[in-house]
Amino acid sequence: MLDKTFHIANFGCRASQSEGAAIQDELLDAGASVATTPYDASVVVVNSCTVTEEADRDVRLMIRRIATRSPETRIVVTGCYAQRAPEELAAMPGVEYVVGNSHKPMVGRLTMNVLAEDFISPGRAEVFCSDIFLEQELSPRTHSGSAGRTRAIVKVQDGCNANCSFCIIPSVRGRSRSMTPDMVLAEVRSLVERGYKEIIVSGIHLGTYGRDLDSPTSLLALIRRMLDEISELARIRLSSIEPLEVTPAIISLVAEEPRLAHHFHIPLQSGSRRILREMRRPYTPSHYAELAQTIRARIEDAAIGADVMVGFPGESDEEFAETFRLIDASPLTYLHVFPYSSRPGTPAADMPAPVPSHVSQFRAKALRRLIASRNEAFRASMIGRDLEVLVLNSGDAISSNFIRVYPEADLPRNTWVSLCATALQQDGLAAR
Secondary structure (H helix, E strand, C coil): CCCCEEEEEECCCHHHHHHHHHHHHHHHHCCCEECCCHHHCCEEEEEECCCCHHHHHHHHHHHHHHHHHCCCCEEEEEEHHHHHCHHHHHCCCCEEEEEEHHHHHHHHHHHHHHHCCCCCCCCCCEEECCCHHHCCCCCCCCCCCCCCCCEEEEEEEECCCCCCCCCCHHHHHCCCEECCHHHHHHHHHHHHHCCCCEEEEEECCHHHCCCCCCCCCCHHHHHHHHHHHCCCCCEEEECCCCHHHCCHHHHHHHHHCCCECCEEECCCECCCHHHHHHHCCCCCHHHHHHHHHHHHHHCCCCEEEEEEEECCCCCCHHHHHHHHHHHHHCCCCEEEEEECCCCCCCHHHHCCCCCCHHHHHHHHHHHHHHHHHHHHHHHHCCCCCEEEEEEEECCEEEECCCCEEEECCCCCCCCEEEEEEEEECCCEEEEC
């Protein structure tokens, strides 16, 4: 058996990444060490995603690779795929435990059990998974990170009460539930004290934060408290927020408060009014377009990103063209483009007129080509400007408006530096 080393293989959204970071911190506190690759570890925690069939496939591929290349390495699988199909994962080689989202706080302890010298494999994976809808509260992380890191993701909300016809996530995350503001502030203070310079506020349906609490509150109120009560907090970045929840007050706060990153990620999914109705998305293309233009008018250097789905059942060439035209006319600076993936148990899985895979792939490529040129133009518009960046590593930094910046000289990591953008790089900007 290898030494007491572990590796976290994270898949999926920022909320999932936050959970993976908490597991890592717990294992470090228990005396285990991080392995550079999954093939060098005693135990790999596969923190899975199930938002698409491709996400499922990536998880299975990772498990098979570990089992083939490093047969002594033990595997613990958790996350959304583990919640949706635990027995499927339990049958895979090398897997010792499958832990659904319902039991995710157990992952650290179970992993340490596997790392224990007297651990004996049961021969087939044990499964810990129960009804996610029994979860009524969201507890804070019990481990808030180690010193010297740069950015931390804080999951303030979990679950989703929406009913988008294509989405499996509510069934694996449960109903919306929020961490209390006092708990959030305590976690953020702890992270800042440990040296984190940027806090990314995340959730599964972040814009609904606080509505479920005994004393209801809002995301806006939470962010204001963080700014007012934690003066040492250098920068807050908001994760994905739904279009109807990006309020004028939130836009104004981002425009006026220098400690808030000039960065919005607002899912679009489709620019077709009919397709949005079929998706059960509660806004119109015109609302989305006006929202993006409002942000650009208030914050001229803001990064504005979107999720877009192509090939939804019944999507015609003209309906895709509506999406293309909306994006072409918008100030969006980047996209996450996903071909539709049928998820078992969702209403969309039974809809007629599936779009052929090659058509979906063609549409996805068209949008990626479009946004690539738009993103390049956005980055080029920053050349000659001074950018306040956080140095992630000696030759790599990130700006408020979500641009990778590559300094000409090595700089101390985890420091704030003002740099002048000088030229385009393939995925960012050179600066001095």
